Amino acid sequence: MLENQETKVGPVVSVLIPTFNRPRYLSEALASAVRQSYRNLQIIVVNDGGEDVSSIVNSFSDSRIMFINRNENRGKAFSLNEALDRAEGKYIAYLDDDDLYYPNHIETLVDVLENKTDCQVAYSDLYKVYYKIMSDGSRQVLSKVVKVSRDFDRFFMLYFNHVLHVSLMHRRDLLEKTGLYNEELNVLIDWDMTRRLAFFSDFQHVYEITGEFDGSVAGSDRISIQRRKDNSEYSRNVLTIRTTRPAKPWTKIKDMSIIFIADRLNRQTGKTLGSIWRHTFYPYEIYLPLPQADLDRLNTDMPNLIRVPVNPLASETERIDAVLARCDGEYIAIVPGGFAIKEMWVENSLYALINPAPIRREPMLNRCGISGEGFELEGSMDTLWAAVLRKSDLQHARRSFPDLPVRQSLKAAGIVLRPPGFEELPFQFDNLLGEAQLAGKNGNWAQAAQMFEYIADNHQNQLSMRTQAAKAFFKAGSHARAAKLSCEVNQQRPTVDTLLLEAKVKREKKNFDSAIELLKRAEQILEGRELLWT
Amino acid sequence: MDVIQDSSDFEAYRKTESRKNSVEEQDLTQHYEVLQELGDCYTSVGNGAQAQRCYEKAASLGPDEPGPYVGLGVVALQKNLLEDAEIAFRVACRLDANCAKAYAGLAMVAQQRADYKHAFEMYLKCLELDTDNLTALLGLFQTSCKMNSFAEVIHYLEVYLNMHPGDTSVMLSLAALYMKDGRFEQSKKILLDILTLDPANKDAANLLEEVEHSLVQTRQGTAFCNKSQNGTQAGV
Numbered sequence: 001m002l003e004n005q006e007t008k009v010g011p012v013v014s015v016l017i018p019t020f021n022r023p024r025y026l027s028e029a030l031a032s033a034v035r036q037s038y039r040n041l042q043i044i045v046v047n048d049g050g051e052d053v054s055s056i057v058n059s060f061s062d063s064r065i066m067f068i069n070r071n072e073n074r075g076k077a078f079s080l081n082e083a084l085d086r087a088e089g090k091y092i093a094y095l096d097d098d099d100l101y102y103p104n105h106i107e108t109l110v111d112v113l114e115n116k117t118d119c120q121v122a123y124s125d126l127y128k129v130y131y132k133i134m135s136d137g138s139r140q141v142l143s144k145v146v147k148v149s150r151d152f153d154r155f156f157m158l159y160f161n162h163v164l165h166v167s168l169m170h171r172r173d174l175l176e177k178t179g180l181y182n183e184e185l186n187v188l189i190d191w192d193m194t195r196r197l198a199f200f201s202d203f204q205h206v207y208e209i210t211g212e213f214d215g216s217v218a219g220s221d222r223i224s225i226q227r228r229k230d231n232s233e234y235s236r237n238v239l240t241i242r243t244t245r246p247a248k249p250w251t252k253i254k255d256m257s258i259i260f261i262a263d264r265l266n267r268q269t270g271k272t273l274g275s276i277w278r279h280t281f282y283p284y285e286i287y288l289p290l291p292q293a294d295l296d297r298l299n300t301d302m303p304n305l306i307r308v309p310v311n312p313l314a315s316e317t318e319r320i321d322a323v324l325a326r327c328d329g330e331y332i333a334i335v336p337g338g339f340a341i342k343e344m345w346v347e348n349s350l351y352a353l354i355n356p357a358p359i360r361r362e363p364m365l366n367r368c369g370i371s372g373e374g375f376e377l378e379g380s381m382d383t384l385w386a387a388v389l390r391k392s393d394l395q396h397a398r399r400s401f402p403d404l405p406v407r408q409s410l411k412a413a414g415i416v417l418r419p420p421g422f423e424e425l426p427f428q429f430d431n432l433l434g435e436a437q438l439a440g441k442n443g444n445w446a447q448a449a450q451m452f453e454y455i456a457d458n459h460q461n462q463l464s465m466r467t468q469a470a471k472a473f474f475k476a477g478s479h480a481r482a483a484k485l486s487c488e489v490n491q492q493r494p495t496v497d498t499l500l501l502e503a504k505v506k507r508e509k510k511n512f513d514s515a516i517e518l519l520k521r522a523e524q525i526l527e528g529r530e531l532l533w534t
Numbered sequence: 535m536d537v538i539q540d541s542s543d544f545e546a547y548r549k550t551e552s553r554k555n556s557v558e559e560q561d562l563t564q565h566y567e568v569l570q571e572l573g574d575c576y577t578s579v580g581n582g583a584q585a586q587r588c589y590e591k592a593a594s595l596g597p598d599e600p601g602p603y604v605g606l607g608v609v610a611l612q613k614n615l616l617e618d619a620e621i622a623f624r625v626a627c628r629l630d631a632n633c634a635k636a637y638a639g640l641a642m643v644a645q646q647r648a649d650y651k652h653a654f655e656m657y658l659k660c661l662e663l664d665t666d667n668l669t670a671l672l673g674l675f676q677t678s679c680k681m682n683s684f685a686e687v688i689h690y691l692e693v694y695l696n697m698h699p700g701d702t703s704v705m706l707s708l709a710a711l712y713m714k715d716g717r718f719e720q721s722k723k724i725l726l727d728i729l730t731l732d733p734a735n736k737d738a739a740n741l742l743e744e745v746e747h748s749l750v751q752t753r754q755g756t757a758f759c760n761k762s763q764n765g766t767q768a769g770v
Contacts, residue, residue: 130561132595140595143564215561500568503575512575519572526565 010114013106014042014089014172018079019097021050024137025214027059032100032211034062038107042066044083049073077181077189084172084180093169098214099126101166105210109169112206120201121170123163124208125149127496127525128215141526144212144496149464152203154252155351155426158242159281161191163203166213174200178246185237192241199250199283207463207493242281243303256350257329257391258286261316262337265294275341277302282347287327289319317405321398324391333377333388334406340379344426349375349388352420370396374410374417387417429459436468445476463493470501479505496522566596573605582609600626600633607639611646619643634664641673650677661690666697668704675707684711702728706738713741718749 015033019026026045033043045057046068057067068082084092091113093106105124112122127144134140150162157163178196181189197203248255258276262269276286285304288295291312298307310322320334331353333346352375374389385407393415394406401409410417436451449472456465466485474482483505486498499522506515573588586609593602607622620643626636641656654677660670671687671694678687691708695701705728712721722745728738 128561141565142595143561145561145564496564496568500564500571503571507571507575507578510578512579516572516575516579519568519575522568523572526568 010038010040010110011090012040012042012088013038013091013093013110013169014044014083014087015093015095015106016080016083016087017043017045017095017097018048018076018083019045019050019053020048020073020076020079022097023051023053023056025098026053027056029095029097029099030057030060030065032102032105033095034060034065035103036101036106037103038110041106042087042089044068044086046070046079046083048076048079075183075186077183077185080189081180081183084175087172089172091169092172092175094165096166096213099166099211100213101211102209104208106169108206108208108210112204113169113171117204118202119204120174121168121197122204122206123167123169124206124210126164126167127209127212129212130215141528144526145215146209146464146467146495146497147215149205149207149461151205151460153429154198154202155282155347155354156430157195157198157203158253158283159347159427161188161194163194164213165190165194166211168194170197170201182240182244185240187234187237188241192244195241196244196246199246199253201252209493209495239277243277245283245285245304253283254330254354255328256282256284256331256333256346256388257323257327258284258333258335258346259320259323259327260286260288260335260337261319262288262290265290265297269337270300272335272337272339272341273300273302273305276335276345279341279343279345280347282350284333285327285329287323289314289322315405320406321402324394324398327391330391331388332391332394333386335377335386336384339377339384339386345379346377346388348425349377349420351426352424353388353390355424355426370413370415372415374415376417376419378419380419389415389417429455429461432459433465436472440472440475445472446478448472449476449478449481463489467495467498470498474501474504479508490518494521496525499525563596566592566599569595570599570601570605573602577605577608577612580612582612585609598629600630600636603629604633604635604639607636607643611639611642614646616643616646632663634660634667634670637663638667638670638673641670641677645673645677650680653677654681654683658686665690665693668694668701671704672707675711678711679714684715687711688715700731702732702735702738706735706741709738709741709745713745713748718745718752721745722749 041064043065047053047070049070049072054069057065066086095101108124109122125146128147129144130142131139132142148164174197177200182192185192285306287306287308289308289310292309295307295309308323310319331350370393371390374387374393377386380386397409397413397415401412404412432451432455436448439451440448449469452465452469452472456462467489470482470485483502486501489498490502499518503515503518569588569592573585573592576585576588589602589605603622603626607619610619610622623636623639626633637656637660641653644653644656657670657674660667671690674687674690678684688711691704694704705724709721709724725738725742725745728735
């Protein structure tokens with residue numbers, strides 16, 4: 001059947017398949033890569049020191065497969081780097097040994113990256129599959145659900161991952177900028193890479209389901225899931241990822257310089273610095289203007305900390321000026337020692353600075369690049385003043401009024417500082433989604449449905465939010481509304497959930513033939529006929 | 535001087551992850567639901583073979599669910615395989631002692647076997663669990679007619695109509711029972727209501743004719759009795 005497919009000519013895509021001790025599923029995963037409609041592939045299988053899988057790999061007799069059979073277990077990041085070292089494709093795609101591509105996966109993503117977007121990274125949606133393990137060890141599908149389908153959100157990507165690695169394809173040459181996989185990490189290595197990719201490219205979300213991954217309880221034998229149970233290891237990995245700064249220039253992210261103001265280095269100063277390290281996810285460098293004697297006493301492995309020696313008698317303003325002369329962040333946060341640092345302490349105001357509310361449109365930059373606006377941080381007060389603003393604004397104020405203290409110089413330069421409004425805060429989508437889910441959990445499905453619809457209309461992610469709204473409307477008893485929404489979703493992209501929902505309503509109306517057609521389609525998906533050539 | 539690093543549990547991260555990884559009930563029942571729905575649709579269009587295929591698969595995915603066995607029982611009943619049907623309905627009852635549909639199925643099997651007493655009991659049991667079950671209600675009506683025992687079925691029909699006012703098929707059954715019970719005025723009122731809702735309802739019109747005839751006869755009989763009584767009293 002494969003021979004009947006028209007050979008697709010296009011750039012080479014390298015598919016990376018690391019495997020470790022899961023020979024049972026590797027064969028299916030590899031078959032799904034080999035059977036891609038897009039033929040110009042380099043498939044690199046890396047055995048990370050696990051059970052011998054040579055016979056499985058060799059059974060394919062496919063010249064496109066390259067097999068790296070290592071005896072020593074070095075971890076997934078090492079395996080991916082090993083594969084990348086040999087990768088020759090213009091694009092890189094990933095497949096875990098227990099996941100599956102549908103036949104159109106590579107073709108869909110290549111088509112988008114080559115013809116439909118300027119992005120250098122694209123991702124599709126995947127079914128999460130729940131299995132029941134039968135007594136003979138075979139797996140019976142319980143459900144296929146699209147759990148993660150989120151439009152690219154760079155700010156959220158800096159906070160946490162929202163793209164499944166198996167659905168990801170990116171240009172190989174981007175790795176020259178991002179660097180390779182971090183072999184020091186043992187969990188969340190996928191997020192570490194997608195986060196770094198976000199420094200250099202937007203991601204194109206493709207609304208097609210092009211594969212599936214194992215979400216069953218059996219999936220909990222995954223090494224990464226076991227490792228996540230170790231609290232301190234998990235924290236170490238998160239901190240490492242969040243403080244990773246790929247080499248500049250960054251094309252999609254502007255840097256932030258934090259100026260930390262303290263008279264002396266003491267216990268309180270150390271505590272605040274530690275809090276900044278723990279609670280900041282936006283890329284930053286922290287500048288510490290202190291007397292040399294204090295800097296010499298500073299003993300820390302805190303990354304991205306830049307020591308700026310100043311005269312012990314230097315005033316606060318002089319310390320800020322000293323940093324301003326050498327820092328290279330486009331955004332400047334000024335934080336005094338003792339300032340209360342918590343989650344989102346700087347990001348709430350920073351987001352407002354980066355993303356002006358729609359009503360204000362773009363910030364009005366004058367000829368000197370002055371926006372005239374900055375944001376105070378939550379908790380800022382006269383005695384403990386903290387703010388974030390554009391470096392160009394601060395420089396302008398200091399140049400214009402060098403003899404005034406910093407706050408007065410900003411005021412004199414006409415730069416207004418204010419707290420961000422509610423509508424200017426980040427993660428509106430996540431907060432609303434959380435509230436809608438909570439309403440549903442409390443049985444208030446009508447309210448949940450309306451909230452999901454509101455989110456769909458105002459916060460992107462239309463398809464997934466309308467699916468949620470349809471399900472909630474059905475539970476609320478508004479079957480006509482549920483039918484309309486699920487029908488609309490099914491016309492764009494049918495899923496098992498929405499097909500089932502639409503069929504239920506058709507059956508209620510005694511439209512059995514239509515219901516049967518919808519359910520047959522759902523059954524086909526559940527029974528894996530998406531994996532076959534159609 | 536060390537930078538103090540508190541032990542952090544990164545609760546927000548874990549929450550984000552756990553929301554992403556949360557397993558909802560539907561995640562474990564979706565395939566079962568699809569097959570059960572599909573089986574029910576095939577049953578409705580009379581495709582017993584496909585319905586049976588779906589129910590059998592559904593039963594393997596949800597071995598503790600009574601639904602597929604009820605479906606298999608219905609398919610067997612459609613094929614007049616009464617023993618198979620009874621076995622399937624009994625399995626459903628065993629899996630869920632409160633499965634109203636399974637009792638309705640057992641009642642239908644009994645009714646087919648002309649065991650009206652058992653059928654009546656099973657229909658009643660079904661209606662105790664689900665007063666909304668129209669199949670059981672109409673089955674109870676039919677077995678009541680066979681057994682000439684109307685008191686309980688009238689009660690359930692009245693309960694059902696309170697919940698579903700305007701269901702003309704049930705209204706007609708109730709009118710017929712009122713008539714059999716000699717409650718002609720109540721019967722007439724319901725029949726007039728049916729004809730208001732559905733002026734072309736011939737069954738209701740015919741029954742109304744019978745009821746009015748009975749009413750006339752009753753009135754005449756009453757008048758005759760009164761007259762006789764008066765005559766007696768007057769010493770005629």
